[in-house]
Amino acid sequence: PTAAPAKRRDSVRSRMYDLIARRFLATFSPPSVTAVTDVRLVVGDSAFAATGRAQIDPGWREILPEHDPLKALPPLSEGDVVPIQELRIVEERTKPPPLHSQGSLLLAMQRLELGTKSTRHEILDLLFRRQFVSGRSMRTTAAGRALVDALAIYGPDLASPEMTRHLEDRMTAIAEGHATLDEVVGESRRALHGVVAELRSHRESLSRWLKDATWLEKDYGPCDACGEGRMTRRRARNGWAFLGCSRYPACKHRMRLNGLGQRLPWELREAETIPIAMPATA
DSSP states (O other): OOOSOGGGSOHHHHHHHHHHHHHHHHTTSOOOEEEEEEEEEEETTEEEEEEEEEEEEOGGGGTSOOSSOOOOOOOOOTTOOOOOOOOOOOOOOOOOOOOOOHHHHHHHHHHTTOSOTTTHHHHHHHHHHTTSEETTTTEEOHHHHHHHHHHHHHOTTTTOHHHHHHHHHHHHHHHTTSSOHHHHHHHHHHHHHHHHHHHHHTHHHHHHHHHHHHHHTOEEEEOTTTSSSEEEEEEOTTSOEEEEETTTTTOOOEEEEOTTOOEEETTSOGGGOOOOOOOOOO
C-alpha cells in the first residue's frame, strides 16, 4: 500500500493503484460460484439457444467485479411452453476482419511461429522502411501487394509460412545441440537454390512488376473534395491513368492527367487532354 494520501495522487495513478490493489486482494478471496443455465427453444421448425448466468456466491468478484453484469434466465423446466413476445427479421451483411495493427500482427506471427521474439519487430520495421505497408492500421501498398502476387507465381515456397517455420525450427535445433551449423546451412542452400534460380530467371519481369505498382501509387496530395483522402494514380478500363481519392467509394472525386502529368478537371473533354500511357508489363 502507498503511504501517499489519495488526494495527492492524480486520477490515472489512483485508478492504476485501485486496479492493482483489487487484483492482489482477489487472489486471496474465495472462489466465485455461478449457476449456468442452457436452454434450447423450438419455434416451429427452427431451434434457438439461450444461456443465462446467475450468481450464487460472488466470492472474488465482490472485490474485482466484471464490467458486463451476469444475465439470468427466468425459471424454466423441460417441456414448458413460453409465449413469444416479439419477432424481428434482421438483415445484415458480413463484415471483413479488421486490419492488422502492429500488435495484432506480432501475435499472429507468434501463433504461426514466424520469427523470434527479437526478430519479429525487425521484420515489421523492414516492411515499413521498404514501403510495403503504411499507416497505423498497416495497409498494404501497391508495391507490397505486387511483391506478394509475384512471389505467389515465381516463388510460392519462399513466401510460405511453412518454409520460414522450418528454418526457425532448424536454427533452434542448432541452439539446442540437435543439429550442426553446417547441416542446417547445407539444407537451407538446397531448399533455396531452386527458388532463387526461378526468381533470377524472371528478374526483369519482377522489376517491371514492382516499378509499375510504385508508379500507380504516387501521391498527388490531399483530396480537394473530402479533405481526408489522398489523390493517387489509378488505371481506367481503357488503360489510361487518372487521379482518384484513396477513400473511394466513400469519396468519388477524380481528375484527369495530361501528357505532362498535370491535374485537370474531370469534366474537361477528352479531346483536350493527352492521355498518359501506362508502363508496359511483360
